Structures are given as C-alpha cells and as structure tokens.
Amino acid sequence: MDKKLTPFQVLRRKFPANEYVLIEEVSDAAGHSRSRSLDYMIINLWNSRGLAVTGIEQKSHRSDWLNELKNPNKQEKHFKHCDYFYLLTTNEKVASLNEIPITWGWYHINPSGILKTMKAAPKLTPEPIGRSMMCAMLKRAANKENYVLIDEIEERIEQRADQIYQSKKREFEQRKDNFKELQDAVAAFEKESGISIVNRWGWVEHSEKVGRAVKFLMEHGLDNFEEAVERIEKNAKNLYDNISSTIKEFKNES
Secondary structure (H helix, E strand, C coil): CHHHCCHHHHHHHHCCCCCEEEEEEEECCCHHHCCCEEEEEEEECCHHHCCCEEEEEECCCHHHHHHHHHCHHHHHHHHCCCCEEEEEECCHHHCCHHHCCCCCEEEEECCCCCEEEEECCCCCCCCCCCHHHHHHHHHHHHHHHHHHHHHHHHHHHHHHHHHHHHHHHHHHHHHHHHHHHHHHHHHHHHHHHCCCCCCCCCCHHHHHHHHHHHHHHHHHHHHHHHHHHHHHHHHHHHHHHHHHHHHHHHHHHC
8 A cells, every 4th residue: 555554544534534533443332341343433423414324344364254254243233333334455355246245335445545445335224322332432532533633644744745855856856957058058158169167267367358259249149240350350451551552652752
C-alpha cells in the first residue's frame, strides 16, 4: 500500500471523522462478558444519512476466510446489529466473489492504498445495540479517538512537507536551467568578442567603452554601424586629399 498505510488509515480516508466514528477491535460485550471482537465498526453520525452501523471483518489469509465460511455464526453477535457488513482484504486471493455471502459486501485495499468495493453490501435490518456492547464500543472509541486525530495531523504534515519539497525541487531545476542558459550566452559572447568576462574582461579599464559599443550596436544595428564607419572613412579621405592639395599649392607658390 502507498506509504505503508494501515487498513485503519485507509478506512478513515473513506469514512472521515466529521461524519463517522471508526472503532477498531470492538468486543461483543463489556468486561469479562465478552467472547469475541470484530475488527472494525463504523457508525454514521448524520441523521440525514440514516445513522447506519457498518461492521467490517478483515481477513489476511485464505485459510482464515475459509474457516469463516464454515462457521457463519461466529460473527452473529456483531452482525445482527449492523446495517451493512463487509469482508476486508489486502490480498485479492483471500476470497472470490462467488464466495461472498449474499448478506455481506467486500472491500479490498489494493497495493496503492485505494479502497475498492468488490461487492456492495445489501441493507440489513439490524437489532438495537444492547447496553453492554454499547459500553464496549464507547470504550474502544474513547481509546482510539486521539490516535485518529494524531494520525490525520501527521499525514497532513507529510503531505505539506512533500509539497514544499516538490516546489523547491522545481525551483532549483528552473534556476539550474537559467544558469545553464547564462553560461551558454557568456561563452558565445566570449568566443565572438575575444573578451573574457570570467577573468574580469582582461582589461577592466575598457569595460565602459565596450558597454557603450554594445549599446550602440543593439540600438542601431550592424548595418548602421558599417555605414557610419564608411562615412568616417570617406570624410577622412576627403580631408587627406584637401590637405595634400593645399600642401602642393603652397610648395609651388614658394
């Protein structure tokens, strides 16, 4: 079962504490008068739901189940007070559908901790619960109530811790991906520019000039940069030609 949930915990998920009392190991009478116990009794607390009482007998081995079938009167002291009665298993090989008595249902807990209804129990006509058995039920319910609440709190803490872990894991993976992208971008820049950012540019005093140059290229594009260089080159050539011509004229006049 998932996270090694006990059958009690699985049943509690299906029968939440705000609507049901879930009692484990219920004796058929109080004190020394008791003769046997039932694994679980579930009492619905809402009048709109009929205040139903459900009895559950768990079997872990096929031999135990076969003995149960041979002695149907064993559960009579509990069975006669139930609106519904179920067999509970954690191994499907313990029983088969055609073996389930017509007055029983069958719950099975699969390896994932999910409670499956293999056969729905029919509605019975229960007898009123006597005072001795009622006291035995109340004693067991009182003994287990804190256990149920603590168990639910622990489960919620585990769920929240797992949520936080998964969230931090996703955040870490995202940051790792972002860092990898940054590394790739820096490596590409260093390769094309010949400048080592990792080694503090290799010439820190020119970092502002490089920054302005990069900004210019980003704003104006490479084509505009080349045109500006060509204009400067042309103007420089014209200036050189004018100076050369002036110097020649000056020499001739001398």
